[in-house]
Structures are given as structure tokens and as C-alpha cells.
Amino acid sequence: MSELISDLDGGGLSLPQKPVDTRHGILLYLEEVTVSFDGFKAIDNLSLYIGDGELRCIIGPNGAGKTTMMDIITGKTKPDSGRVFFGQNIDLLKLDEPAIARIGIGRKFQRPTVIEPLTVIENLELAMSGAKRLRGLMTTRLNSEERDRIAAVLERIGLSEHGGRLAGILAHGQKQWLEIGMLLMQEPRLLLVDEPVAGMTPAEMDRTAELLRSLAGSHSVVVVEHDMGFVRSIADYVTVLHQGRVLAEGQLEDLQIDPTVIEVYLGAGDAYH
């Protein structure tokens, strides 16, 4: 029991046991990662590097393995082989999901996942770094510093007016923002954002693009998205995933005239513009 409590209690959230070593400018390393489900290789010898402070878009047709890649990085799926490192020094394959979250990797799910019966503020409170120690959980009030942090995030995600509303009655786009806000409360180094603009209006998309762009630099951001217009509006650098491998990487303009990319993805139909 005491081990259990100390474990719950231990490891302050925003302070990893050892700081992430990004001296080489790379925050996330995936090297020769393979994972198969019943013989089907969802990720096939994938290597990918995300720079510190980079904003990277990952595109690829349905079933390319984009979500599976995020599952691997966040510890939900363990690969059959390969190496996954956070900085040069933290082996993510040795950690479980909460530990990975605590060292600074936040993840937005493909389907927006907020806690519907709780208010917007309570959702953010739930995600707040530093509050996950057992003692920190035994309180019913927010202190002023915490209130300020929440207010700052509310402002950033454009939900300042909606702090007291239940998350369940927010519009779809607002739920997406709330989930991004929850990631921000975690104070992560790396944000993995799976399809943030699905179901958004063009105006909402613009705001989301602005938000994600403003996060780059101080965070590394990996965005998986189908919407080419959106990708064009945010990406410095794009990786095309196909059948669990990197098909091509580069500037979007170059990729759009790359024949292999056109064949598997851009030419796949009007759905992707």
C-alpha cells in the first residue's frame, strides 16, 4: 500500500527524473520501429525525427499508421522492434502511458475526448501538471496561482467565456480546443495532435491553425491531418506516411509535385483536395 501511495505521489509531473537531453536539436527519435497486428504490419520499419520546437505535419491515407504511430510514442502500443527516444536520453519504450505523459508528452485523440460531465475549468484542472500527487488531489479548491494558469489557458484556447459550462454541451470545435487546452495544462514539451480540425468550420480552422503555430517554438508539435488546406496553412515540414513507412518528407509544395506521393495520396480522390 505504501509503495502504491508513494508511486501515486511520486514523480512531480512537470519534473522528469532526468531532464530531456536535446543537445542535438532533436526531441523525438523513432528508429526502425515495426509493429504488426496479427501479421499485418501497421508500422513497418519507420524512422522519424522531430526537432526541438518544430511544428511537423504528418499526412497519409486512411490506415497509413498515423494513429498507431502516436500509440507507440505515448506507450499505448508496444512495438515489436525499434527504438523510441525522447531526447537522447529517455527511452520511451521503458515507460507506461502515465509516465510518458508526466515527462512531457501530451496527446490529443482523433475523436475529441473531454470529460463531458465536468465543466471546462474542471477539465483543465484535471489536466494541470503538478496536481497529480495524491496530496494534491485531496483538495476541493483552486489556489490563486492555479486559477491564473487556468485563466491563461482559457484565454489561449478562446474559451474564457465558457469556463463554467459543462464540457458536454460545447460545440464540436470548442471541444477540440478544450482538449488542446488540457494538453497545455500538462506543460508538455511535445504535443501530438491527431486530426484537430475534423468537423470544424473554416473560421474555426483558422483559429486552430493560429493556436498550433503559436505553440511551435516553445513546444514541438506533431499534427496529423487530412485537410490539405489546413496543412498548407501551418506546416513548415511535412511527412507523408504510407503503409506504415515514410513515403516522402519535405515542403508541402515539393511533395505536391512528387509523383509517388500523388499516386498514393494526393491523387487518391477529391476527399483530400
Place this chain on the structure above:
Amino acid sequence: MLIPRWLLSDRAGLVLLAVLAILGIGVPILSLWTPPDHPLHLSAYTVTLLGKYLCYALLAVAVDLVWGYMGILSLGHAAFFALGGYCFGMYLMRQIGTRGVYGDPVLPDFMVFLNWKELPWYWYGFDHFSFALLMVLVVPGLLAFVFGWFAFRSRVSGVYLSIITQALTYALMLAFFRNEMGFGGNNGLTDFKDVLGYPIHDDGTRIVLFILSILALAGGYLLCRWLVSTRMGRVLVAIRDAEDRARFLGYRVEQVKVLVFTLSAMLAGIAGALYVPQVGIINPGEFAPINSIEAVIWVAVGGRGTLVGAVVGAVLINYAKSWLTGALPEVWLFALGGLFVAVTLLLPRGLIGLLRPRETTT
């Protein structure tokens, strides 16, 4: 007296506590200090019945904590109730001493009957009241902890978890039925004489037990209400509604589940321990799978995830049960099943949902 904010905003809870306070004062007056021929006089039988409902209500609160807030549908909570009951029953057995049929100063009657020569080791210490009380918490808590540790860590959830909790209580029932287990087999533990030296059938003792049941229910309620209004309560709701989200936010979901499940089992154990001296018997029937299912129905009918609903459901359904099993015993299970279906379809938020048009879980 300063009422903390988390309680002040809980109107239904304040009403419940007020009702409990009124019962705690009114029942002793009406049973001890009102002449037996007075129309408002409460008989010993009625007091015991009320006390029994209070114990069930505490069990329901324990079920609601894990099911209503954390999403774990335990169909084995009656096992923790029964274990708490057995622990206190063992103390009561040891108090009988030489007044048993066989007059053995140490061995309970059923052991003499089985020709046992000495007390099994696991009966040691139960002659001490405080040790027995400790065990009332430790035994159900430990079982829940070990069970939860294995079940939650291997990420068993949903229907599978419910089924294994049923299996757990069923296995315990079969075990306790066996005479060799040393818990009185079929007949269980009964023929209690006194508790802490006070004759168990005395009106005064009954009233004290009744008041203790009120205090236990109020305390259990307050503990759970406080817990669900802390940040931990938000974590529980997150685990219930989006377990992966909680995990990727950095919460150790399995550990939270084990802790809260253990706490809930201890509350169920306390309920069982208060139940046994009031009804005067504990037998393996208390482990019957149907008992755990009934407890879940009380919560569903009263209103899941409200705590007060659990109390309301437990009391109303058990009142109906007392009445109906007297009048038409064979109808009871059908009535209960029908009620469950009707409430699930017509009142998904239970009876409490009728009072509160819009309800948040915190």
C-alpha cells in the same frame, strides 16, 4: 459550526443528514421512552428493521462510489459486506463463552459439534473487540486490494470485471458453506448473547446499534461526498468516462481504481459489521450473487452517481421487500426485476433524477 463549501452546495446531502439526525433522536424517544401502548411507539422489531435498512444504505453508498463515480460495476460488493459481518460475528461468537449449548469456554458450539479440539489460528484475537473492529476493515479491504490489484492491473474492465466479481462472491459463498472452513458452515454464526457485555437483545443495546448505524451511514456518506468533490473525484469521473484520457493526462488509473475500490470495500465491511448484531445472524447466504446484484439495483433505482440516490434506493426497495416478501413472497424477484427494467428505461437518472432536472456529477 462552519459547514465547508463542498457540503453546503450538496442540498440533497444536507436533507439526508437532517433526516438521519431526526431519526437518531426520534427513534430512541419513540422506542425507549414512549409507552408500548402508545400509537407512535416503535417496537424492537421496527427499530431493528430500520437499522438493517441503514446498513444496506451504507452498502449502497459504497457501491455507488465505485460504480456511479468510477464506472466499475461491482457485482460482488455483498461479499465485502458479508466478510465485515463475519468478522464482527466471530467477535460475538467468542463472547458467548460458556453460555453455549456445549458450554465450552473457548470453542463455539459448531466447533465442538465437529469434534474440533482447538480454535483455528484465524479465530485468534477475535475475542478482543478492537481487534475484531480492525479486521472488519482489514479483511474486506485486503481482499478488495488484492483482487483489484490483479484485475485492474491486467486491465480487466466492463462486463468481464462484473463477471469476475460475481465469481468472487459465489466462490466465497461455496467456501463458507463448507464446515471445514471453520465459520459454522450452513448455519453460519448465530445465537449471540452480548456485545461488550451488553445483552444483545436488550432494547437499549438495539438503540445503541441503531444510532451507530446512523453515524456510520452519515460518516460514510460524508467521506464519499468529500472524496467526489475533491480533485480526486474529478479523476474518478474521468476514469469512468474516458479512461485513456485520464491515463494520457498522467494519472495512474489502476492505482486510483485499487485505492477507491479498497475504500469502498471497507465501507461495505462496516455496513456488514453493524448488520450482524442487529439481525442476530450471519450465514453464507449473505454471499449469494443475487445480494450483490440487488445492491446495484438499489443504486440504479435511486440514481447512480448521486450517493443520496443510493441511500434512497436502498431504503425504499428494502422497505418494499419487507412488505412484499411478507404479503407475496414468490413475487418479489419479479417485482425487483421489473422495477429495474422500468427505472432503466424510464428514469435513467433514477428517483433522484426526478428532483434534480439538471445534474452534474460533481
